[in-house]
Amino acid sequence: MIAHQIVPPDEWHAQAQGAVGAGFTFLDLLAGIDRVEERELVLRVVNPENDEARTLITRVPASDPRVPSLADLWAGAAWQEREISEMFDVVFDGHPDPRPLLTRDESTEPPLLKSTALPERLSTPWPGAAEAQERKRRRPQLPPGVRQEWVDEASGGSA
Amino acid sequence: MTSLPTRGVIALIPDACTSCMVCVQECPTWCITIDSHVEQVSEEGARRPRSVSVLDRFTIDFGLCMYCGICVDACPFDALEWRPQHDYPADTRAGLVQGTDQLAAWLR
Numbered sequence: 481m482i483a484h485q486i487v488p489p490d491e492w493h494a495q496a497q498g499a500v501g502a503g504f505t506f507l508d509l510l511a512g513i514d515r516v517e518e519r520e521l522v523l524r525v526v527n528p529e530n531d532e533a534r535t536l537i538t539r540v541p542a543s544d545p546r547v548p549s550l551a552d553l554w555a556g557a558a559w560q561e562r563e564i565s566e567m568f569d570v571v572f573d574g575h576p577d578p579r580p581l582l583t584r585d586e587s588t589e590p591p592l593l594k595s596t597a598l599p600e601r602l603s604t605p606w607p608g609a610a611e612a613q614e615r616k617r618r619r620p621q622l623p624p625g626v627r628q629e630w631v632d633e634a635s636g637g638s639a
Numbered sequence: 640m641t642s643l644p645t646r647g648v649i650a651l652i653p654d655a656c657t658s659c660m661v662c663v664q665e666c667p668t669w670c671i672t673i674d675s676h677v678e679q680v681s682e683e684g685a686r687r688p689r690s691v692s693v694l695d696r697f698t699i700d701f702g703l704c705m706y707c708g709i710c711v712d713a714c715p716f717d718a719l720e721w722r723p724q725h726d727y728p729a730d731t732r733a734g735l736v737q738g739t740d741q742l743a744a745w746l747r
Contacts, residue, residue, distance in 0.1 A: 604669070606669060607663050607666075607669055607671060607672040607673070608660060608663045608664035608666070608669070623664075623669070625667075
């Protein structure tokens with residue numbers, strides 16, 4: 481179990497700054513997680529003097545995913561925030577350079593959101609569809625990442 | 640989970656695998672395939688033959704695998720295991736697909 485501290489978004493910057501003040505000066509990880517109703521941000525910082533680590537977590541509502549940028553504390557956080565921003569559609573207030581880092585096409589849906597369609601999965605045979613013990617399931621099971629409405633849409637479009 | 644310093648590779652204990660397909664269905668990258676068939680096994684004293692699933696082929700495509708270990712955690716029969724081996728390059732894309740023999744050889 482990893483010890484972590486959950487902080488409200490409006491304390492995100494202050495808590496991170498506090499960690500720097502307490503010697504946790506090395507930015508180890510800043511990552512996003514899609515919790516559907518919320519977007520979660522995970523920050524892991526390390527004290528290089530004694531290798532102790534501290535993990536901070538904050539959650540912002542998916543309807544208004546907004547959190548202050550930490551780029552003034554660690555310059556390297558700017559890249560990680562740019563990636564989280566394009567992958568999870570999170571806005572970092574006060575970010576010095578909020579351009580997308582990896583994606584080029586602005587019309588792309590945030591790739592790591594669970595709600596983002598994975599169209600290639602509709603045309604790729606799912607290995608999990610093979611019936612165990614040659615039994616027919618009553619309801620065909622959909623692969624992870626594919627939603628029923630996409631299947632309906634795809635079959636409706638081709639019919 | 641393993642305490643090894645590397646993720647290594649995922650190995651298969653073929654005798655423990657019941658072809659239940661849980662790992663195949665849980666795999667986020669769709670890198671596992673299972674082919675199996677059902678055999679009727681008659682046992683002394685049993686009234687009816689028993690249906691037994693026989694594993695024909697188990698493959699992991701390490702070109703797709705992201706080493707998340709969900710299959711290892713999900714397997715109800717502990718048939719998948721982390722092993723420390725890491726040196727399994729290939730000069731073709733298909734060479735990254737490892738079958739039952741290699742997956743089991745990693746156990747040794």
